[in-house]
Amino acid sequence: MGKFTFTKEERLSKEKWIKELFEKGYAFQLYPFRVIHLQHPEQQFPVNQVLISVSIRNFRKAVDRNLLKRRIREAYRLQKKILPGDSKALIAYIYTSKTVESFGKIKASLMRSLETIAERMARLTTQKP
Numbered sequence: 329m330g331k332f333t334f335t336k337e338e339r340l341s342k343e344k345w346i347k348e349l350f351e352k353g354y355a356f357q358l359y360p361f362r363v364i365h366l367q368h369p370e371q372q373f374p375v376n377q378v379l380i381s382v383s384i385r386n387f388r389k390a391v392d393r394n395l396l397k398r399r400i401r402e403a404y405r406l407q408k409k410i411l412p413g414d415s416k417a418l419i420a421y422i423y424t425s426k427t428v429e430s431f432g433k434i435k436a437s438l439m440r441s442l443e444t445i446a447e448r449m450a451r452l453t454t455q456k457p
């Protein structure tokens with residue numbers, strides 16, 4: 329069993345990569361998220377990187393935004409093993425719901441999104457010569 333951690337290295341913070349993710353990334357909607365992902369620009373990078381965003385427009389109170397971000401981070405931390413170890417990706421989770429969802433719903437939705445990303449990345453790696 330691997331480590332269930334979410335280190336600083338796994339957080340997407342490089343502005344150049346964030347811009348590239350939003351310009352060239354593949355996006356899909358899976359309630360309560362809008363998920364955008366892209367093959368990592370640096371193939372030798374050791375881990376997948378994740379960006380988590382909760383809109384201030386939908387949640388005026390910082391307490392609610394922080395609660396949702398904590399729940400999303402925890403769900404990702406527990407489910408990240410679904411992604412294949414050989415291919416690395418940039419992933420953005422944008423919380424689109426206007427209500428605070430339970431951890432169970434967030435975890436289930438995040439698991440389905442990671443499975444979708446894993447399938448798509450597997451297809452992309454088999455297509456390359």
